[in-house]
Amino acid sequence: MIDLDALWSAQTLVPLPVLLPLFAAGLTLALHRFANVQRTISVAALATTTVASGALMVAADSGPVVVDVGGWAAPVGIALVADRLAALMVTVSCVMLLCVLLYSLGQGIAEGEEPSDGMVAGAIPVAIFHPTYLVLAAGVANAFLSGDLFNLYVGFEILLAASSVLLTLGGTAERVRAGSVYIVVALLSSVLFLSAIALVYAATGTVNMAQLAERLPEVDPTVRLALQLLLLLAFGIKAAIFPLSAWLPDSYPTAPAPVTAVFAGLLTKVGVYSILRTQTLLFPDDAVVDRVLMVLALATMVVGILGAVAQNDVKRLLSFTLVSHIGFMLFGVALASEAGTAAAIFYVVHHISVQTALFLVVGLVEWRGGSTSLDRLGGLARLAPALAVLFFVPALNLAGIPPLSGFLGKVGLLTAGVEDGSGLAWVLVVGSVVTSLLTLYAVVKAWNKAFWQAAPPEIVADVPLPKGLVWPAGTLVALGVALTVVAGPLYGYAERAARTSMDGFTYVNAVFPDGADRGTGESVDVSADTEELP
Incomplete structure (x- = not known):
């Protein structure tokens, strides 16, 4: 008889x-x-994955859930x-990927393509887009769930392969050029990461992160x-931290709106997550490196936002704000405190939803106005008032206007910085504050x-916005606002995650x-109080 409890366990x-x-x-x-079948499978798969990941999030609140792949401990x-x-x-990530997928399907229909013609999202072949997009989703999840450095590297390589295809879909000269730059930079990062893994293994005899946490202090x-x-x-290149961020503003704006939204909202956060994970688990309490990270965080904020202020294209402006706000997340990590880490985690969640929503709305702006150049746009508040609201709300959220989630995340970071009290923190x-005002x-x-x-x-008047584009973008805008409503429970979860x-x-x-350290059979000192706090 099948044990249903075991079948639906957290593992x-x-x-x-x-x-x-x-x-x-x-x-x-x-x-x-079969284009329609592809669409159905993609939406069903990501919807199911979203539900499963939400259930996993609830289960993980009681303690980490571990699975040994293939039964090998x-x-x-x-x-x-x-x-x-x-x-x-x-x-x-799953929520964001699902909304962007629905937007991409709506964009294909809005551009006059029949469901059976095999095209979607701005002349992107469905036969290529759907498998690649789903592989990207799997790579993101693998990177977040990985318990060892080499599997994290595998996750990055899955992302590289899928994102390279998505970035160059359509085959235009501009996209191929931007994709070539992205691929070269990503390969450089991969070579550095693989070299680091080899050296870590040579020094410790393992790449398992839990085991590395025990062995690295002895190195x-x-x-x-x-x-x-x-x-x-290696992670700094992935996360686009200054001075390793020059590739991003030239690579992202050339892709179709759904692809740009995924890249801007999610891919850099995988790099930030990797920094956060390794700094807290493998290299805690390194004051010198933390000070270096503080300097890099400040430089990333300032250089990124100055680049944004100078832009006259909405996509490039948002790409530079993306770089700038990576500095906020690095700020929290560099503080090396529970308060700073919790604020960084909350800010990552906020930024994924808001930045993705903004790029989807900019796709609507481009559809309605025919351009993303600010010199060729105008009057959209009168011609498309709903679009004006959809842009205005996440834009204010990105800038950190109270009481939105961006304001709450920044207050958390500022409070943690004040509590740190060091000169660099101040x-x-x-x-x-200056970066927020410039944003x-x-x-x-x-x-x-x-x-x-x-x-x-x-710009032609009285052209209705396609509902297939509006409601996925509006859902993400609403999600950004909802983060404000549930900020208390979410911030509490972030604090427990940081702890x-x-x-x-x-x-x-x-x-x-x-x-026990299973690699040697030697006992591990777990005498410290590990009782979970509420």
């Missing part, structure tokens, strides 16, 4: 965010001649670890610092030019529940 949920999209990708590729086998941080990131400090810096360099507090200036300038100034003659991430023992004990 069963852990691999689903990876397996379901991969299985669906194979089906959509095999059924490439860690550290010999690959462990998927769904603690609070990983489960939260997977859930938010020579100079070697440990070199390993830490090499990993940060400089970052001031830099964060407000940049988005208000964009809103005034696109929506408030007189409409140019080429378990910072203590390290919870993660290690979940992977090795018998209290």
